[in-house]
Amino acid sequence: MHLYCYQQQHVASAATLIAPLKYLPAPHLISDLMTMAGFYRENDQLCVDGLRLDAIADQFGTPLYVYSAAAITANYHAMTAVFSGKNRRIHYAMKANSNLAVLRLMQNLGAGVDIVSMGEFARAIAAGFAPEQMVFSGVGKTPDELRAAISAKIGQINAESQAEIDTIIALAKASGEQPAVALRINPDIQAGGHAKISTGSSDTKFGIPGHLARDIYIHMAESGVIRPAGLAVHIGSQIMDCTGFIAAWQYMRQCADDLVNDGYSVPCLDLGGGIGVDYMTGQTADLLAFGDAVNQVFGQSDYHLAIEPGRSMVAEAGCLITQVINVKTNEDKRFVVVDGAMNDLIRPTLYEAHHRIEPLAVHPSHDLPADIVGPVCETGDYLGLGRDLPALAANDLLAVMSAGAYGAVMRSNYNTRPMAAEVMVIDGTAHRISKPQQVSDLLAMDIIPASLDTI
């Protein structure tokens, strides 16, 4: 299949085609950047990898997440084009989208996986990853989780405190295992697209303050039961330029060089994730610049390097399709009430995130502003505010774009709404990748104690 679309512009030379984007362009508007995958418009219809999205919505119902396997594949390949080699590993940060089908695809592509809970461990195993391919991150791993991670021989545990190191040492002694542990350091760098996804400054809960890292690393190395695996940073998410990365990596490299000079083994440096994607402008973080930044900081060194991209692997490879329930006007304001809501995609509510919203069918009509809101009983329940959209009526379909990361994984059943199902387009066919939930499934979770009826 050879589709032209702007989904995969990372490796293309002139990566700046269309900014700001109104609607996705027709394929012929895009020059021969490279083989494209993902979403595009053809004959005024929004399509994905050769299929019309309205046909997919008809078949599977709405609200519905639709992912393009080809676009995820292209994203992964774009990353390996700038970050690959004998001593370089990519661990997909699966919290961005942990559907088993997405994980299986990443596994088949050759990625490892970054997990943040033993629930994610179970998913990764179910998708076919081996424990050695996993990095276990997170600020609050419980002793039970650490015990399980150690006995499963997870590839690397990224520890975030002295207390966690002490727990790991005790568990390792008890088990006779020698876990590989890296220290996540907090380089005190501000970066990231929103305060709630910025993790690299000293006033966040993440990592070990730089000035303590050395002593804790030495403590760990001299414990005799931990294999010191190196250092890690992760400064935040939705980062669009490399300045923050470079500062954090230089900081980590200095810590590592000091330890190495003192005779300690620092085999691997984990550079984190956080690469930004296109939500609004038609531009994605420049992967070529990312690759250059890696080489600038680490070009002349023997460290093994690892990265943990989540969002940049899947965000633009997915959308949420939603159907208009009705259109109403309060005072001068137009509200388009749709069947997708904050429980399906919470990013607009939680992070004031902007997702482009596209009508599936574009009619020649005069665009007017509208708030696109869901049925949930909260004023914060919206998918987009003040968007210029054509006249819309009940049953029209809209796509909320770039919803493949931190979308479905944050779904909830608020207002007793069954979760949106997920579909993946693989080689021109749409496959269901999560079962539709029934209201009866939700009711079955609850228990009414019999003693309530004797009150």
Ligand SMILES: *Cc1c(COP(=O)(O)O)cnc(C)c1O
């Ligand atoms: C969330 C997270 C990532 C992935 O971040 P993205 O912005 O999705 O690339 C990587 N590493 C750690 C430790 C994380 O918590």
